[in-house]
Amino acid sequence: MHRLVVTVTLFAVCLVSLANGTTATEENDTPKAAATRKLLKIKVSVDYKDTTLSDIIDDIKEQIRDKSKKVLGIRVDNKGGVSNNTKFTYKADDKPLEEVLDEMLKKNDLGYIIVSQRGNAYDGTLLIVKGNARGYPPKKDAK
Numbered sequence: 001m002h003r004l005v006v007t008v009t010l011f012a013v014c015l016v017s018l019a020n021g022t023t024a025t026e027e028n029d030t031p032k033a034a035a036t037r038k039l040l041k042i043k044v045s046v047d048y049k050d051t052t053l054s055d056i057i058d059d060i061k062e063q064i065r066d067k068s069k070k071v072l073g074i075r076v077d078n079k080g081g082v083s084n085n086t087k088f089t090y091k092a093d094d095k096p097l098e099e100v101l102d103e104m105l106k107k108n109d110l111g112y113i114i115v116s117q118r119g120n121a122y123d124g125t126l127l128i129v130k131g132n133a134r135g136y137p138p139k140k141d142a143k
Contacts, residue, residue: 028116033114033124036073040098044063045093048104049089057076074125111134
């Protein structure tokens with residue numbers, strides 16, 4: 001009987017957490033998401049003039065691979081309205097990738113999130129989205 005009570009209580013706590021839409025934090029990142037956040041600290045140098053988002057993604061992935069020997073997965077939320085053909089003009093020398101993304105994307109009302117969800121095929125990938133997200137999904141009640 002005691003086991004049943006404990007199991008039901010744990011299940012209820014999980015349901016309440018899901019219903020409240022708790023947001024991710026570094027403390028509860030999956031290992032893949034935590035590894036991606038470390039890659040965002042790597043310094044890069046970029047010089048884009050009317051360069052498409054898809055070309056920028058290729059360049060960033062190559063720089064990260066060259067410096068860390070690791071692959072950074074980057075996807076674009078096309079269904080959410082982000083176009084691979086959006087053009088950017090931006091220059092930065094030896095800045096952390098997270099700072100480069102922040103400065104470059106905010107000019108076009110774009111942001112990014114790190115997918116942190118066990119069992120999700122995209123766990124650990126960086127997703128470029130509409131809005132001002134910076135690493136974490138915006139809270140559901142935020143406007």
